[in-house]
Amino acid sequence: MKSYIKKITLAIGLSLLTFSQLLAQELPLNPEVTRGKLPNGFTYYVQKNTNHKKRVTLYLVNKVGSILETEEQRGLAHFMEHMSFNGSTHFPGATLVDFLEKAGVRFGADLNAYTSFDETVYQLPIPIDKPEMLNSGLQVIRDWAAEATLDPKEIDKERGVVLEEKRLRNGGQQRIQQQTFPYMVNHSRYADREPIGTEAVLKNFTRETILSFYKDWYRPDLQAIIVVGDVDVKDIVQRIHKLFSDLKAPAVPKPRPEYTIELSGKNQFLAVTDKEVQGTMMQIMIKHPHKKLLTHADYMDYIKMNLFNQVLAARFQSVSQKNASRYIGVSAGLAPFMANVEAFTANLSARPGELEKGFAAFWSEISKIKDQGFTAAELDLAKMQYLNGMQAMASEGDKKQSAQYAQEYVRHFLNGNAIPGITKEAELTEAYLPAISLGHINQMAKQYISEVNRDVVIIGPETAKAGLPNEHQVNEWFAKYGTTTAPAANAEEEKAVLALAKMPMIAVPPVKGKVVSSTKIKELNLTELKLSNGVRVILKPTTFKNDEVSFTAFSPGGTSIYSDADFQTATNAASLIVEGGIGDFNGETLRQKLNGKQAGANPFIGERIEGISGYSNAKELETALQLTYLYFTEPRKDTAAFTATMSRAKATLANPINTPEKMFGDTLTAVMSNYHLRMKSPTLADLEKINLDRAFEIYKERFNDASDFTFIIVGNFDPVKIRPLLEQYLGSLPATGRKESAKDLGIQIPSGVIKKTIYSGAEDKATVQLIISGNYEYSEAHNMQLQAIKQVLELRMLERLREKEGGVYSPSVSLNVSHSPRTRYAFGISFGCSPANVEMLIAAVWQEIAKIKAEGAFPEDLAKFKAEKKVGMTNALETNGFWLNYLSNQYQEQLDPKDILNYTKNLENLNGAALKTAINTYLDGKNYVRVVLLPDNQKVIR
Known part of the structure; x- marks a missing residue:
């Protein structure tokens, strides 16, 4: 035992201790972080992290949440979080968000905050290419900590926003939570301090009430700043001392109570x-x-x-x-x-x-x-x-x-x-x-x-x-x-587990293929290999992660080449094979076999392609490729697994989902697909059509010829050393040299103006979705224009619907573009609101679109777009996920992978005049869908 204790103590850097002494030792602080406390009680954590150059992440943490509110303040901890973005000493009004968006920081995506029962946390990731941005970021934290102005006009404007946020939560889930949560917290104070607060308080509180909360609890002894990024730690600590040392606590600070949940022993x-x-x-x-x-x-x-x-x-x-x-x-x-x-x-x-x-x-x-x-x-x-x-x-x-x-x-x-x-x-x-x-x-x-x-x-x-x-x-x-x-x-079960661990994934290694050609794309550090069976492999070695490899593979076809009668079976075929297993392993023994391994692979059959996605670390890459080989060559048809899967699926559908959100989503999908059979939610009758024998046939048809498959592999690997594995497990895949292409099923948003209203639900809330769509000429430059229009719409909708009208919490703008089977675009504008405000807010949307068409984008909006895209792309280019998705899309659509090299040029070339022309082209209003969800009682009124 002594030698064992010595081994542990030496391993964790302690002198020789008894085991009980060892366990009593406090854990050390991460040596990479510098932690300190100012004389006023303000805490700081600073760490250098150069994973992303010229980037820093700042947090302000407050031990302040809704649990501290009085009855007259219920909801004001969260409301205070909102007000921190609506005016402070150095950033009056809405200038904080405006300033940060011009630096490429997006409100909601990057710049954000949350309030819970016991804490309020603000986060601010910023680029620091310009040295003054670091000073500004620290000043933002200082203003959040103690210098919110709480302008009465801004308070009144924000009431509507927060009330709409509260409205969005109303529904079946909220009704259930209101009943169950008090039990979960044993009817403690947590039961009646939900952070969103009460409608009565949110509508009627005075500035003095929220100011009292702010002065009582936003104080240095309950606050900490966290700074992590490409910074000089000593310099940051000095700046924190200079900027935060004069924060003052109340002369007689209120004790910060620690609330608990009593465990009474009762059930x-x-x-x-x-x-x-x-x-x-x-x-x-x-x-x-x-x-x-x-x-x-x-x-x-x-x-x-x-x-x-x-x-x-x-x-x-x-x-x-x-x-x-x-x-x-x-x-x-x-x-x-x-x-x-x-x-x-x-x-x-x-x-x-x-x-x-x-x-x-x-x-x-x-x-x-x-x-x-x-x-x-x-x-x-x-x-x-x-x-x-x-x-x-x-x-x-x-x-x-x-x-x-x-x-x-x-x-x-x-x-x-x-x-x-x-x-x-x-x-x-x-x-x-x-x-x-x-x-x-x-x-x-x-x-x-x-x-x-x-x-x-x-x-x-x-x-x-x-x-x-x-x-x-x-x-x-x-x-x-x-x-x-x-x-x-029993012992037999134990032996079975041990025997499983010793079983090889593939009993007999397949006959190797060969690399027959290799092409370099030096600009992207890509290698394109052609294997002897026709398989194409695209290699993108990176150092973004030390031990991560990801891959995806695809070929054209998918469910599109099957009849409507086979659709349900085809779309479920790959998942049924996953449940059934591969090679010598059924679904359960395969899961056990892979337990503890950093490797996996999963087949899929989509509408227009079939393929496999996978991952591994460097050591387990062979395992991931073996799984890939087996999913191509030795899928299992497991009747028991099929029966179990279908039994659960049918039981799930036995009680249909009747939520307003489900009805809205189903209606929206139906309208946007022109009521195409394949886009509706499956029913029990649809599940009855799924046939295991046919699913197995379809799966084998999709995967019995790898000659038209393209593999994209991204991660930390040596392109030369990986070749033997590729030849062994991808070069040996079956190939017949077939030529296939996916079919155009005609699933697209119909032309013209379509309006649909659904009445469902008891809550006094509405949901609005507007979709503007059409055809366009696909190009990277045009895609950039569409992305710019999306962001301009986001900024205008936020300003008009949230800030000016106070009628929504968070309007959402989406953009979908497709290259095949047809080049199409679709903008989606959605929001939740009061049923009484639906028509007014929809009118406001069209008014803003008319202004954008007439005046073009504001220069500052275009500048914000360029700044955000520059920062976003800089970060994306340093991730494996971006490259895997980008390359997969380019090769699937037969586009040039080098298009990415023109990204900065297309961004810089985008100007106000070109964007205005694009706005008038793509937002012409000739093709749009309007779907509105209203509560049941509105049907009677209308």
């Missing part, structure tokens, strides 16, 4: 129904005191919790097919909940009318876990997976995003949880994993699956109300199914 039960609920769900929450993560012992407990959750999830995944006829789905896990509470939560989605049957299967398995525990093989697999995951994160430590670091420091400031850093966490994990036994994990099951502080909440549709059980019946269920008679895992 609670609640059954809730709502007409918008689709199926019957049961949630069991068993609450326990939550302990902060401070010491080595706490970290060891943290690892145990993660392992417990992993083996629990794996167990239920392994029995899911067996229980398909008993429930639709289940989940369970242990996690922090709120305040001082963590909870073991078990969720059951029941089949219609079969809640007890589902509970019986679910809770019997939970009871088996509690009584018999897990197996050594299950824990070993979880340990391997957990260690590999931690090592993978540690290997990417120098590639971590600044916001990820910042969020860790947010948690440290708010909750006091230790932040040793990912390098140290990987060392601790490697050191402590061997010390965690099966007994530890099994003891957690006994400890956390207890019979006190247990809440049971049942949620169902109104139509099922009469059949839902009461508390007495549910307690009888717990007694009946709370013990297990199932046999414990």
